[in-house]
Each structure stands twice: as C-alpha cells, then as structure tokens.
Ligand SMILES: NC(=O)C1=CN([C@@H]2O[C@H](COP(=O)(O)OP(=O)(O)OC[C@H]3O[C@@H](n4cnc5c(N)ncnc54)[C@H](O)[C@@H]3O)[C@@H](O)[C@H]2O)C=CC1
C-alpha cells in the first residue's frame with residue numbers, strides 16, 4: 001500500500017527527499033487555504049508542519065487516514081494533542097534540531113540591542129548619520145539574567161560567557177550541578193531581576209511565565225535593563241513595554257516572538273518604538289536548523305509509519321494506555337501526585353525516589369513516567385508525555401530510583417514519592433479510593449486524607465486550640481470558602497499539618513495573610529485545577 005505525506009508551512013525540501021528515499025510519496029504545499037486543506041487532508045497518512053498551521057479537532061475530523069502529525073521544530077502549541085491522542089494520531093516533534101540557531105539568534109539580538117544596530121542601519125540607509133544618537137553599551141562585565149536554563153538557555157549562557165558577561169539564571173527545574181558546570185549562578189527570580197543588565201527568557205509560555213515582565217514588577221527591575229525574548233510571545237507583557245521604556249526602567253527590548261503572529265495593528269504600534277528591535281520569529285530560520293529538523297522529522301515519521309520505532313513521539317504510550325482499564329486510574333493518580341510534588345518540592349531538588357505497593361508494582365515504570373510527566377509539564381516547553389518525561393528528567397540531571405514494596409499496613413495499592421536535595425526532603429503518598437477519587441494519605445510522616453483536586457492550601461501549625469479558626473476566619477474575611485479539610489499531627493500538642501481544599505485560586509496577597517498568622521509555617525499552595 002502506498003503511503004502519502006503532506007508537507008505544509010515551508011518545510012525544507014530535503015524533507016521530501018528523505019521520504020522519497022523511504023518510498024513514501026510527499027506532496028509539498030507551503031501555502032494552502034484552510035478550506036482546501038480540509039478537503040485534501042483525508043488522503044494523507046502523515047502531515048509535517050511548522051508554526052504556520054493550526055491542527056485542531058475540527059481539522060482532525062476531516063483527516064480520516066491520518067496516523068502522524070510531525071512538527072519540524074520544538075513548540076507544539078499549534079497542535080491539539082489531546083484531540084489527536086483520542087483519535088489515535090501520533091504527534092512528533094524534533095526537540096533539539098533548532099537549539100543552536102535559536103541560541104545564536106538570541107546572542108545576535110543581545111548585541112544588536114546593546115549597540116543599536118538595526119536602528120542605525122535604518123538611519124544610514126535613509127541617508128542619515130547621527131553617530132551620537134546611537135551611542136551603545138558594552139556587554140563585557142555586564143550581568144545577563146537567563147530565565148529557563150534548558151537547551152537554548154544553556155547554549156546562550158555558553159556563548160555570552162565568551163563575551164565576558166556575568167551569568168545569572170533562574171530555573172527551579174534545573175540542578176545546581178548543571179549551572180555550576182556551565183559557570184552560571186542559580187538565583188531566585190526577584191534577585192535575578194534586580195541584578196540583570198540584560199534579561200533573556202528561554203521557557204515555554206505557561207501560567208507561571210505569562211506576563212513575567214510587566215508594569216507590576218517595575219520596581220523589581222534593575223533600572224536600564226534590556227529585555228530579549230526569542231522564546232514565546234507573552235512572557236513579556238507587550239502592552240507594558242512602551243510604558244516601561246518611557247519611565248526609564250527598561251532601556252530597550254528585542255523581540256522575535258509575539259502573542260499574535262503576525263502581530264496585530266496595536267502591537268505593530270508598540271514595535272514602532274525606537275528602543276524596541278524586532279525580527280519575525282526567525283530564531284529557527286537558518287538553512288542548517290531547517291535542514292536538521294526536516295531530515296529528523298522525515299526519518300522519524302518514516303520509521304513510525306513502518307512501525308520500526310516512535311522516536312520523538314509525544315503521545316504514543318498514552319494511546320496504548322487509553323485502552324488499558326487496569327492501569328488507567330493509577331496513571332491518573334501518579335500524574336496528579338507528580339503535579340503536587342512539582343509544586344511543593346524544594347527548589348533545584350535533584351533526587352527523586354518512587355515507591356510502589358500492590359498493583360502499582362506491576363506498572364512501576366509507566367507510573368514513574370506519569371509522575372515525571374505531572375511534575376515536568378509545569379516547566380518544560382515540549383509537551384511532556386509518558387514517552388519523553390523520563391528523558392527530560394534525566395537530561396536535567398535528576399537522579400531517579402524506583403522500589404517495589406510487597407505491602408503497606410494501611411493501603412493495598414500505594415504510591416510514595418520522596419524528593420529533595422541533600423538538605424531538604426519532602427515525602428508524599430497517595431492511593432486510589434474509587435473511580436476518579438484519588439487521595440493524598442500521608443505528607444512528611446503526617447497521616448492525612450485529602451482528595452487530589454482543585455486548589456489546595458497546605459501548612460504546618462502548632463497543635464493548639466484556635467489554629468483552624470484563625471485560618472478559616474482569615475479565609476472567610478477574603479470570601480474564600482473551604483470545601484474540605486484534613487488534619488494530621490505527630491501527637492497531642494506537637495506539630496500538625498492541615499490541608500484544605502479552597503473553592504477558588506488564591507493570589508499572593510491572600511497567601512501572605514496565611515503566612516502571617518502566628519503558629520503557622522511552611523505554607524504551600526497547590527493548584528490542580
Ligand atoms: N524563536 C524561535 O524560533 C524558537 C523558539 N523556541 C522556544 O524557546 C523556548 C525554550 O526552548 P528549549 O530551550 O528547547 O526548551 P527546554 O525545555 O530545553 O528548556 C525550557 C526550560 O525552561 C525552564 N522553565 C520552565 N518553566 C519555568 C519557569 N516558570 N521559570 C523558570 N524556568 C522555567 C525549564 O525547567 C527548562 O529548563 C521554548 O518556548 C521554545 O518553544 C524554540 C525554538 C525556536
């Protein structure tokens with residue numbers, strides 16, 4: 001049977017050559033209207049795209065023969081992965097083919113920003129000169145703050161070190177060992193913002209990174225800071241950039257990515273500001289990167305179509321597990337537990353041990369993948385899934401260990417996670433209580449029972465009368481309702497732990513009001529909503 005692949009979005013022509021060598025027919029359609037795409041997609045087993053095509057449920061409903069969606073690049077934010085998974089369509093990407101190109105583009109943007117290169121080129125080309133106006137700044141001995149020390153952030157650090165820059169990074173999901181190895185000082189975000197002359201971000205766009213720089217943090221920024229974004233539009237709040245420049249807080253910004261691409265009319269107005277320089281999402285646009293990702297994705301898709309291997313796949317284990325009723329509840333439990341652990345673990349933790357009891361021992365490998373998926377999905381740019389979660393964890397230098405325990409005195413089937421570094425550890429256990437009913441049963445040696453759902457406020461307190469009343473009245477004053485609660489203690493009058501499910505998300509001010517209560521410590525807020 002002949003196999004057909006559709007190449008969209010200016011994917012490098014070498015992609016078609018690789019398919020041809022594998023006897024797979026490839027049609028190249030760099031520009032195609034959505035209506036026409038819907039008409040023809042049905043005859044293809046695979047499609048390859050960059051960021052120009054959005055694959056949603058509606059488009060997938062026309063793709064009756066589709067087996068694979070291949071992203072020639074990293075970000076898969078333009079593909080509805082849950083919709084593809086439920087249709088049994090594999091989604092693949094090429095996570096490292098464009099790392100070097102994007103890092104080089106970022107370094108170019110840092111220098112261009114420091115020396116006003118684009119603005120002065122414009123001036124000379126339009127017949128001007130103005131040497132005084134374009135006085136720049138050296139990057140040597142200046143501090144570069146890097147948010148996100150993953151693949152691209154690391155390559156930027158290595159290159160800018162050679163320019164003589166001092167390097168700081170904030171990345172709660174990297175290790176001290178990795179930072180030390182590349183000569184970067186790991187610091188807290190506020191510290192980094194207050195010390196950086198240049199800031200570059202290399203994270204995915206998530207709830208945590210969205211609007212990381214805005215007028216709200218103006219007083220935390222070192223005056224005269226220069227901002228670079230070659231990651232995802234929206235990490236810097238676009239509408240706040242000009243006000244930050246006009247207030248003299250930000251000296252300039254270099255942008256490669258935007259919340260809407262191409263930018264909206266309003267955004268184009270922002271980009272006209274003379275202190276802002278910009279490129280049209282060119283980070284990965286080099287011959288080398290495009291060739292690498294095109295060859296990689298064509299080889300990966302050919303192997304998968306021939307059922308040889310599923311390298312680069314983001315959802316293949318999830319597809320086979322969708323049909324296994326026995327393991328499914330434990331995979332869900334493990335993923336939720338991973339999400340909780342990712343939010344309570346000490347910063348820069350690198351030791352993770354997983355203990356399984358009962359039926360969980362049978363599926364320990366996939367359950368560890370699910371825990372790591374839950375933890376990492378909050379921090380990693382590629383869509384983390386059961387296939388790639390372990391790879392990303394190991395790449396980050398995490399030390400993982402798994403043990404199986406024959407029984408537990410209270411629970412038949414239990415998962416326990418211990419995580420931390422040499423100075424601080426957290427331990428948390430959870431079990432399945434019924435369909436969709438997953439509960440934490442122990443935290444740091446305190447027995448509790450709390451459903452893994454919604455928004456959870458957790459804290460330690462002295463075991464004395466009035467503590468719960470103090471917390472609940474503080475919450476009530478802020479119109480925050482408690483949905484459920486669980487208490488655990490070491491013994492009468494000693495330390496206790498309290499976990500409450502609140503009816504809505506808490507903001508920093510509301511959390512502060514709990515931190516400030518006498519006798520309350522170690523306050524953590526966990527969102528599973
Ligand atoms: N401009 C362009 O053409 C390109 C842009 N990209 C984008 O660059 C970004 C980085 O890509 P990679 O380095 O390949 O990803 P990566 O997954 O290797 O690194 C991302 C890093 O961000 C960290 N991180 C996540 N959330 C964080 C948070 N809240 N605070 C601090 N650190 C956090 C993670 O721990 C991880 O180390 C992605 O958004 C990707 O889509 C990638 C390629 C080309």
Ligand SMILES: O=C(O)CCC(=O)C(=O)O
Nearest residue numbers: 050051073074075284285
């Ligand atoms: O295909 C492109 O040029 C976009 C690259 C990118 O942003 C990515 O790989 O995440």
